[in-house]
Amino acid sequence: MGETAAIILAAGKSTRMLSDRPKVLHEICGRPMLSYSVGACTLAGADRILVVVGHGKAQVQERFTDEGDLAWIEQKEQRGTGHAVLCCREALKGFVGNVLVIAGDMPMIRRETLASLNEVREDSGDALSMATALLDDPTGYGRIIRDESGSLAAIVEQSDCDAEQRDIREVNPSFYCFEAQRLFESLERLKPAGPKGEYYLTDVVGHLREAGHGVSARVQVAPEEARGINSRLDLALVNRAMQDRIQLGLMGEGVTIVDPDNTWIESDATLGRESVVYPFSMIEAGAMIGDGCRIGPFARVRGSDVVEDGVSVGPDSAIGAPK
Numbered sequence: 069m070g071e072t073a074a075i076i077l078a079a080g081k082s083t084r085m086l087s088d089r090p091k092v093l094h095e096i097c098g099r100p101m102l103s104y105s106v107g108a109c110t111l112a113g114a115d116r117i118l119v120v121v122g123h124g125k126a127q128v129q130e131r132f133t134d135e136g137d138l139a140w141i142e143q144k145e146q147r148g149t150g151h152a153v154l155c156c157r158e159a160l161k162g163f164v165g166n167v168l169v170i171a172g173d174m175p176m177i178r179r180e181t182l183a184s185l186n187e188v189r190e191d192s193g194d195a196l197s198m199a200t201a202l203l204d205d206p207t208g209y210g211r212i213i214r215d216e217s218g219s220l221a222a223i224v225e226q227s228d229c230d231a232e233q234r235d236i237r238e239v240n241p242s243f244y245c246f247e248a249q250r251l252f253e254s255l256e257r258l259k260p261a262g263p264k265g266e267y268y269l270t271d272v273v274g275h276l277r278e279a280g281h282g283v284s285a286r287v288q289v290a291p292e293e294a295r296g297i298n299s300r301l302d303l304a305l306v307n308r309a310m311q312d313r314i315q316l317g318l319m320g321e322g323v324t325i326v327d328p329d330n331t332w333i334e335s336d337a338t339l340g341r342e343s344v345v346y347p348f349s350m351i352e353a354g355a356m357i358g359d360g361c362r363i364g365p366f367a368r369v370r371g372s373d374v375v376e377d378g379v380s381v382g383p384d385s386a387i388g389a390p391k
Contacts, residue, residue: 078172090124098334098353104175148266184258194282209239240295
């Protein structure tokens with residue numbers, strides 16, 4: 069497999085969240101949502117990661133000072149997703165290979181999805197491979213338009229859909245893999261569209277087809293993975309979905325969680341085999357809990373805490389106290 073670069077779009081404001089904090093710094097299970105996108109790209113084999121920032125760029129950069137070798141690209145004017153990616157052209161000048169493009173406000177993205185997009189694009193030789201999702205309620209998402217043969221024909225944004233297109237349940241979660249040269253050639257041809265005169269990355273599909281290049285949408289993700297964040301309600305729902313993922317992973321590694329609905333375990337906490345977590349307990353990001361421990365009920369393990377093997381933590385015990 070050839071070299072892979074990743075572009076993460078993280079320039080958006082928190083307008084609908086009524087927040088002065090950049091949207092991508094709002095936390096999901098103890099980590100800024102942007103860190104999940106960065107992590108997925110890294111685990112999928114991205115050699116270079118470019119993060120497009122705008123609103124609150126200094127805050128975002130400061131928060132990620134110690135999190136890998138990221139390239140920061142400023143989008144000074146918010147002129148749409150196509151323009152955001154085009155801002156990366158100079159940084160990727162001469163690059164040959166795959167370019168993953170994802171959004172920084174979709175933390176449920178899995179590395180397996182990005183790896184699959186890379187594989188599909190390289191195996192097919194297409195200029196673009198992208199993921200889709202089937203949603204019961206597709207409101208707010210761009211719709212996937214397929215031709216008579218079932219091939220990807222276009223992506224139509226929600227605001228541009230006609231009545232028939234609004235009923236389409238297959239949507240665009242904004243997970244793409246492009247061949248670098250074809251991507252930037254097509255971006256040069258974009259024209260402003262929509263009520264705000266933005267440059268849509270989704271319009272690249274049509275330009276690539278017109279130029280005779282292959283485009284495909286053969287990777288499908290679960291609805292959970294396609295969930296983005298635009299409101300405080302979205303933030304709560306994605307936190308819950310990520311919490312379920314974290315707890316399922318721990319249970320699969322031999323940890324007992326007595327009452328998952330009344331337990332909160334943040335990302336990057338580690339728990340050893342045969343440990344049991346009782347209800348109304350919180351374990352913060354970075355906490356290290358050994359084998360055979362008993363946590364709770366009504367316990368809080370902080371991110372800096374280390375719980376040795378066989379130790380109980382609860383209302384009547386302290387970290388380090390024997391059972």
